[in-house]
Amino acid sequence: MASTTFFTQKIPSVSAIFSIYTSLSAFTILFRTVLNELIPTKVRDFIVSRFKEHFSSYFNPNFTFIIEDQCDYVTNQTFRAAETYLPTLLAGITTGSLLVRSSNLKNPSAKPKFGIPVNAKISDEFEGIPLEWTLLSERNESPYQSRPKRYFHLTCKKEFRDKIMSEYFTYIAKASVKILTSRDNLKIHTYDPKDHSWESAIFQHHTTFETLAMEPEIKNTLMRDLDAFSNGKDFFKTVGRAWKRGYLLYGPPGTGKSSLVAAIANHMNYNIYDLQLQSVQDDAMLRQILTTTENRSILLIEDLDCSGADASCRKENKDEGEDGENQAKNNTKNPQVTLSGLLNFVDGLWSSCVEERIIVFTTNHREKLDPALLRPGRMDVHILMDYCKPNVFKKLAALYLDYIEEHDLFEPIEKMFLEVKATPAEVTEQLMVSKDPDVALKGLMEFLESKKMIEESEESEPKEAEE
Numbered sequence: 001m002a003s004t005t006f007f008t009q010k011i012p013s014v015s016a017i018f019s020i021y022t023s024l025s026a027f028t029i030l031f032r033t034v035l036n037e038l039i040p041t042k043v044r045d046f047i048v049s050r051f052k053e054h055f056s057s058y059f060n061p062n063f064t065f066i067i068e069d070q071c072d073y074v075t076n077q078t079f080r081a082a083e084t085y086l087p088t089l090l091a092g093i094t095t096g097s098l099l100v101r102s103s104n105l106k107n108p109s110a111k112p113k114f115g116i117p118v119n120a121k122i123s124d125e126f127e128g129i130p131l132e133w134t135l136l137s138e139r140n141e142s143p144y145q146s147r148p149k150r151y152f153h154l155t156c157k158k159e160f161r162d163k164i165m166s167e168y169f170t171y172i173a174k175a176s177v178k179i180l181t182s183r184d185n186l187k188i189h190t191y192d193p194k195d196h197s198w199e200s201a202i203f204q205h206h207t208t209f210e211t212l213a214m215e216p217e218i219k220n221t222l223m224r225d226l227d228a229f230s231n232g233k234d235f236f237k238t239v240g241r242a243w244k245r246g247y248l249l250y251g252p253p254g255t256g257k258s259s260l261v262a263a264i265a266n267h268m269n270y271n272i273y274d275l276q277l278q279s280v281q282d283d284a285m286l287r288q289i290l291t292t293t294e295n296r297s298i299l300l301i302e303d304l305d306c307s308g309a310d311a312s313c314r315k316e317n318k319d320e321g322e323d324g325e326n327q328a329k330n331n332t333k334n335p336q337v338t339l340s341g342l343l344n345f346v347d348g349l350w351s352s353c354v355e356e357r358i359i360v361f362t363t364n365h366r367e368k369l370d371p372a373l374l375r376p377g378r379m380d381v382h383i384l385m386d387y388c389k390p391n392v393f394k395k396l397a398a399l400y401l402d403y404i405e406e407h408d409l410f411e412p413i414e415k416m417f418l419e420v421k422a423t424p425a426e427v428t429e430q431l432m433v434s435k436d437p438d439v440a441l442k443g444l445m446e447f448l449e450s451k452k453m454i455e456e457s458e459e460s461e462p463k464e465a466e467e
């Protein structure tokens with residue numbers, strides 16, 4: 001009897017349950033309607049997302065590091081290190097795809113290189129800790145960048161977070177430096193103003209210091225200077241200077257300025273960033289462009305006297321009678337890359353944002369450059385690439401004519417070089433006419449003689465006019 005009373009007291013009747021359910025449903029509908037009516041969608045989404053985030057992070061055993069491609073307006077060096085290091089782990093890739101690239105024009109049958117596709121997961125292990133990398137990409141909202149924004153997710157168990165933070169990132173930074181130092185292909189990057197990004201190509205220039213004809217003393221001094229620079233990390237730190245070196249290569253067209261840049265890149269194993277200053281809108285853009293270059297690289301700015309940042313061009317236009325309106329038009333093409341903006345990179349605070357950097361300026365007219373660019377400390381070394389002289393000729397003859405060291409025509413040709421202005425480019429053109437030294441050297445001698453006659457007649461022309 002007691003048990004019957006218990007059951008009749010504790011278990012509600014079906015009608016009672018139904019009425020509770022109806023009331024609850026009505027309350028839920030009412031609550032949802034009030035929520036929808038009173039709280040704006042954005043606020044609701046925010047509350048829901050925070051709620052989810054809180055609970056998922058509470059229960060999620062993993063921790064994720066996010067490594068963006070850019071930070072503080074410069075390339076994120078951790079991103080760069082990961083990009084270099086991860087292709088060595090492609091055996092651990094768990095997504096069913098891989099990028100295959102082959103850009104070696106020298107050897108089309110060379111083994112292709114493999115890259116990381118977006119969303120692919122790559123496994124790594126650090127001191128027994130399993131890790132997972134993912135490359136992600138999303139639309140870029142920046143007005144200066146049309147390329148997608150890329151970033152890595154690195155995931156590990158929460159308990160290893162501190163160890164990864166303190167040791168693993170340093171480990172991949174060191175590993176990437178090792179990989180870059182032993183890379184077999186150099187790259188040349190050119191800035192694309194439409195896309196606001198650097199376009200890359202494999203750099204296959206064969207010129208080395210061996211094949212470059214220069215006065216031996218200048219060449220040896222330059223090579224020693226480059227080696228001291230590359231081994232000089234501690235020195236630059238001790239004396240409190242940015243680890244960079246500036247070279248100004250000047251001389252007439254065809255004397256080997258571009259060839260020398262190639263020889264420096266091959267000697268140092270540095271990539272080249274070739275920047276046309278005319279394609280840069282203003283100093284802010286210049287800063288953004290230059291801070292997205294990598295360490296251990298050459299920044300090349302050719303024909304500096306015509307870059308627009310240098311006052312000489314504008315002055316020249318003025319001298320040639322360009323009126324104010326035309327000058328203004330030209331200035332809108334390149335409104336605000338100023339000399340001081342450029343100097344800031346050569347010498348100022350921004351010059352230290354990339355490490356182990358060589359900056360090379362070339363010009364055919366050093367005398368036209370703004371004196372501010374030539375002041376001590378701006379460019380560390382000035383190198384004149386001059387017209388061909390006997391020593392340079394001998395080197396070119398040896399290179400082009402099967403290591404020839406002597407020939408009857410050497411003496412008269414060497415004498416000619418003391419009187420005639422011929423560039424190494426002109427000389428190599430003559431030497432390539434034949435593999436037979438008699439034919440090639442005879443052709444060169446005739447070329448120099450005809451040049452001498454032209455030069456003499458040009459010199460006498462103004463005198464005749466005066467008479």
Ligand SMILES: Nc1ncnc2c1ncn2[C@@H]1O[C@H](COP(=O)(O)OP(=O)(O)OP(=O)(O)O)[C@@H](O)[C@H]1O
Nearest residue numbers: 211212213252253254255256257258259424425428
């Ligand atoms: N010093 C040199 N040693 C060997 N080859 C040279 C040298 N100078 C010029 N040449 C030859 O001439 C070609 C043109 O030279 P290069 O483009 O390097 O000259 P440049 O001074 O940079 O000319 P520009 O001022 O017109 O750019 C080179 O590809 C190379 O074949």
